[in-house]
Amino acid sequence: MIQQFLITILVIIGICSCNTNTKTEKATPIVKKQQPEIDIASAVIYEVNIRQYSPEGTFKKFTDDIPKLKELGVKVLWLMPIYPISKTKSKGTLGSYYAVSNYKAVNPEFGTENDLKELIKTAKSSGMYVILDWVANHTGWDHHWIKEHPEYYTKDANDNITHTPDTDWTDVADLNYDNKGLRTAMFEAMQYWVKNYDIDGFRCDVAGMVPTDFWKSTISNLRKEKPLFMLAEAWEPELQEAGFDMGYSWDTHHLFNEIAQSKKTTTDLKKHLKNLDTLYNGDHIVMNFITNHDENSWNGTVTERMGDAATTMLALAYFVDGMPLIYSGQEYGLNKRLRFFEKDTIPKIKGDTWKLLASLSKIKNENKALHITNTTSNLTILDDNAYSSVLTLQRTTDSNEIIYISNLSKKPVSITPAFQGTFLNAFTDKEMVIKKDTVLQLSPWQYYILIKKT
Structure with a gap:
């Protein structure tokens, strides 16, 4: 259990929101709910696909690489489900990680309990949290509750347990949260990992898809054991009100894809960023991403979905309010769809994507204007309405101003920027002077991150 907080915990919480005035807001660190004792202000979250991370697909092989991820600013490791997988009605050769057959066991394909504990120990010594993927909506058909507690499950008119309605998830059995016994059992299963694996x-x-009142009571009771960081695979603000610390910025991600595919415009993105103010409160965090396990396997690689716009969108995901995500293999420029129900593997050669992620993390760490805060958003959309494809964003604190400007289109554009001053190019450290009459040429999908000199 994490020791009582005898030091000031710089856990900084923010929102993914935007305003259109230029008022500077001070980035004030806060303690929200009960958080682990690391500073997440500039944190990156990394999604770990143990099965596909290495040819061996083991905890040990991933553990070897944990120190390397510090170069990318990773402070949160999210392990995709590490539990045994149901074989009944399973899909493919190996089945889905999300068809859990035992909530209190480790998948032997990945290694032993001690291997997992060593992974967690290594991560903590590297200044990272470890969070487990939890599948509360359904179980695999081999789960012992199927026989021991059929009352825990949703049933059809003939009293047969069913898979989750309105889905093709035939490899899982839907859980019924009207049953109080299920709620208790689910809480105890989650508590097992907090108590026994820290x-x-x-x-x-x-x-x-799980009742919000279950999350509210369960998260509150789990936090009696120790501080926890909770991520919901959902965008709904009420889940953060119920105790989650962070949710998915799905709409932002979809807009990134649609703009890259010329289906939406910069105007749509600006409207979305402004609208986020009405959705989230000041202590909400959103997770920004250009890929994850679902996107990669089912909707396409970053290159397939975003093409030449990929690096521009990646930089934008680091610039807007929230916490950026890296999915296993993304750091190595993964350019294939990982098979979901079969063994696959990722490339392990550092290249341009690794360098870019390291640079973006360094920029985020060193510029407090990009840190997650509990204030109203310090992000401003600068007035560049004269250019339909140009996005100019400004983030500020009392002592730090940073600009993101990009051409979100397939055509070159010549513009007069909506800001002036002397800046440093965040990637090259070269000085750029922007005057009232400066004309800036932007190639298709070109972007700059500029730090205001003081």
């Missing part, structure tokens, strides 16, 4: 929280699969 994990730092959970990423909760399809959290919006």
